[in-house]
Amino acid sequence: MEGNIKDGTFFSPSKGDMTFSDLIKEIFDYISAKPEFFYDIVVGCDSPSTDKPFFPIAIVVLRTGAGGRFFLKKMHYPDAYLKRFMHINWKQRILQEVYLSCDLALLLRETLEKEFGQARPNFNYQFAYIHADVGEQGKTKEMVKEVIGLIRANGFEPRIKPESFAASVVADRYTK
Secondary structure (H helix, E strand, C coil), X not given: CCCCCCCCCEEECCCEEECHHHHHHHHHHHHHHCCCCCEEEEEEECCCCCCCCEEEEEEEEEECCCCXXXXXXXXXXXXXXXXXXXXXXXXXXXXXXXXXXXXXXXXXXXXHHHHHHHHCCCCCEEXXXXXXXXXXXXXXXXXXXXXXXHHHHCCCEEEEECXXXXXXXXHHHHCC
């Protein structure tokens, strides 16, 4: 993969491109604006089945009962790895989506706990879920247990289709 998961830019439909530090500040500001609400922060990833794959990873911040915001990071394989990657099957691609989601979620949780803990300990939020683009229907059903185990092993609760909107709706929108 090109660079570290926090390197490069993240995209916000309302704010445009931003650095990881800007992303953390934006999440902090969004929650600070209405701290009386409960917030869910979730991560999910998808990928297109193309010859030049990339992985849009979505961070969704839900203000329970009052909308939300999302941010997106596109991870790309360098050209040197594309030939090798083209031979990876769909199962390995889904596992890569989950690995990337876990990697970003761990980094995000650690950073947010540090930032929120120092500045505003009374924020009412949870960062517990990773959304995976697998479900009990279709060809991905044989991977559900493996994906759930991987997500739980990283300290998060999994959500699969039809509840995995961060992966199967938000990130999926950016696979084109």
